[in-house]
Amino acid sequence: MTPILVAKDVDIFYGDFHAIKKVSLNAEIGTVNALIGPSGCGKTTFLRSLNRMHDLTPGARVEGTIQVDGQDIYGPGVDPVAMRRRIGMVFQKPNPFPTMSVLDNTVAGLKLAGVRDKNQLMAVAERSLRGAALWDEVKDRLHMPGMGLSGGQQQRLCIARALAVEPDVLLMDEPTSALDPASTAKIEELMSELKKVTTILIVTHNMQQAARISDTCSVFLNGDMIEHGPTEQIFQHPQDKRTEDYVSGRFG
Amino acid sequence: MSAVRQDVVALRRSAPAISPARRLTNALMGGLISLGTLLVVAPLILIFYYLLTTGLQALSPEFFTQTPAPLGETGGGLKNAIIGSITMLSMASVIGILVGVAGGIFLSEYPKHPLMPTIRMLSDVLAGIPAIVMGLVVYGLLVLRFGFSGMAGAIALGFLMIPIVVRTTEETLKLVPRATREAGLALGLPRWKVILQIVLPAAAGGIVTGIMLALARVAGEAAPLLFTAFGNNTVTTNLTEPMSALPVEIFKLATSAYETDRQLAQAASLVLILLILITSLLARYFSSPRKYRAK
Numbered sequence: 001m002t003p004i005l006v007a008k009d010v011d012i013f014y015g016d017f018h019a020i021k022k023v024s025l026n027a028e029i030g031t032v033n034a035l036i037g038p039s040g041c042g043k044t045t046f047l048r049s050l051n052r053m054h055d056l057t058p059g060a061r062v063e064g065t066i067q068v069d070g071q072d073i074y075g076p077g078v079d080p081v082a083m084r085r086r087i088g089m090v091f092q093k094p095n096p097f098p099t100m101s102v103l104d105n106t107v108a109g110l111k112l113a114g115v116r117d118k119n120q121l122m123a124v125a126e127r128s129l130r131g132a133a134l135w136d137e138v139k140d141r142l143h144m145p146g147m148g149l150s151g152g153q154q155q156r157l158c159i160a161r162a163l164a165v166e167p168d169v170l171l172m173d174e175p176t177s178a179l180d181p182a183s184t185a186k187i188e189e190l191m192s193e194l195k196k197v198t199t200i201l202i203v204t205h206n207m208q209q210a211a212r213i214s215d216t217c218s219v220f221l222n223g224d225m226i227e228h229g230p231t232e233q234i235f236q237h238p239q240d241k242r243t244e245d246y247v248s249g250r251f252g
Numbered sequence: 253m254s255a256v257r258q259d260v261v262a263l264r265r266s267a268p269a270i271s272p273a274r275r276l277t278n279a280l281m282g283g284l285i286s287l288g289t290l291l292v293v294a295p296l297i298l299i300f301y302y303l304l305t306t307g308l309q310a311l312s313p314e315f316f317t318q319t320p321a322p323l324g325e326t327g328g329g330l331k332n333a334i335i336g337s338i339t340m341l342s343m344a345s346v347i348g349i350l351v352g353v354a355g356g357i358f359l360s361e362y363p364k365h366p367l368m369p370t371i372r373m374l375s376d377v378l379a380g381i382p383a384i385v386m387g388l389v390v391y392g393l394l395v396l397r398f399g400f401s402g403m404a405g406a407i408a409l410g411f412l413m414i415p416i417v418v419r420t421t422e423e424t425l426k427l428v429p430r431a432t433r434e435a436g437l438a439l440g441l442p443r444w445k446v447i448l449q450i451v452l453p454a455a456a457g458g459i460v461t462g463i464m465l466a467l468a469r470v471a472g473e474a475a476p477l478l479f480t481a482f483g484n485n486t487v488t489t490n491l492t493e494p495m496s497a498l499p500v501e502i503f504k505l506a507t508s509a510y511e512t513d514r515q516l517a518q519a520a521s522l523v524l525i526l527l528i529l530i531t532s533l534l535a536r537y538f539s540s541p542r543k544y545r546a547k
Binding site: 051053056058081082083084085086087088089091092093095097098099108109112113158161162165171 | 363364428429431432434435436437438439440441442443445449450453454456
């Protein structure tokens with residue numbers, strides 16, 4: 001197994017606030033890696049450093065090295081725009097582009113980057129929507145507004161949109177926290193399919209979800225990663241007392 | 253299941269009937285709110301009532317097809333002013349929309365830029381410049397060198413539109429969720445593409461409203477045109493020539509000694525208002541994303 005993503009000694013600051021302290025993490029190709037921990041522990045902050053989303057936050061600073069497929073994403077001369085293409089992201093709330101149809105939303109990453117070939121766009125749209133388990137539900141209304149779908153469908157549309165640019169890594173920031181249980185179940189089912197084509201890092205508040213879907217688990221607390229390992233180990237035989245307290249629901 | 257339903261039924265039965273005092277308060281408050289609404293729209297109704305009763309009779313086909321009658325004669329129309337207004341407002345919109353939307357994008361999307369506070373302040377000051385002063389500035393800059401022209405008038409009106417368009421564009425763009433921008437960036441799209449092709453379309457409705465507000469405001473301006481476009485009794489669309497406009501003609505005609513002239517002024521006011529109304533309805537119609545209206 002080879003790691004596609006290697007984060008080493010990552011520190012993140014917001015102004016003077018030290019939000020993430022020396023976190024290191026490897027993600028193997030084709031795995032689902034969950035980041036868990038109580039609110040405000042820094043898991044989302046860490047996730048957002050993996051595709052340079054902090055570049056836009058005033059006062060935010062990332063130190064340490066993060067490599068994707070051997071390339072340092074914060075290295076000199078790295079174009080963040082080209083880099084983000086390889087690292088997809090799905091957000092907490094479904095956020096389809098408001099003025100675009102289902103089809104345009106799905107292929108937005110290609111279309112706005114200049115791909116004009118209708119057949120190619122259609123092929124990518126179908127592949128991505130199938131990949132996000134949405135094709136059968138929307139194939140008859142590809143030209144309807146993306147915002148007209150239900151919340152769960154919108155989130156799967158966002159997953160399809162991220163898949164369309166074929167990212168090496170897919171970051172998911174609590175992708176089901178705004179969804180109902182049925183939609184959540186659909187997206188969880190989808191994970192095992194998604195990891196065949198990409199590598200997933202998912203932030204979740206839901207420990208059962210992490211236990212169900214992930215291969216490895218990282219536990220965050222106050223900006224530290226207190227434990228990292230195979231999911232089974234984290235939930236069955238945690239090495240750290242604080243992990244045990246957290247996964248057994250004693251705090252957080 | 254049935255236990256729950258019984259509870260619900262019991263709860264409904266136990267809800268007290270609405271007391272007469274509460275009904276009265278409700279009716280009273282409802283009345284007050286209706287009255288307030290009526291007061292707000294009253295000026296608009298009065299304007300339409302006044303112009304329809306006084307101006308409508310002077311609104312003949314000649315009004316749209318003829319130029320003003322020579323001094324002392326009755327009849328004639330304001331074709332020159334209608335064409336002049338439309339020409340200058342179109343040109344002013346080009347200036348106001350291009351510069352205004354660009355400025356709004358800058359203020360909203362590049363808050364970290366060192367020039368941002370200065371530009372925001374200047375834009376706010378510009379919004380406070382009286383229209384007649386704007387006319388004077390354009391007079392000094394352009395008219396003294398090139399003479400009276402429709403272009404000078406259009407520039408004065410365009411400058412007046414800029415701060416309004418800047419402000420509404422900025423405010424509307426800020427309403428587009430940050431997550432929408434981030435989603436675009438996360439797809440590996442450059443920032444300018446995210447702004448122009450994702451954020452701007454999402455804000456289009458509000459921006460168009462702002463543009464219409466600005467246009468409606470300057471469409472009624474006579475002061476900055478008096479010594480820039482000056483006025484012209486012949487019909488022209490040539491922006492290098494002096495040009496007439498409806499507010500300028502209204503100003504001249506309303507202070508005339510002849511009753512027929514004053515009626516013409518009222519008709520011109522009616523046409524001006526209808527012109528603004530129609531433009532704004534058209535703009536709304538074409539800018540609303542009908543297919544994609546989110547429900």
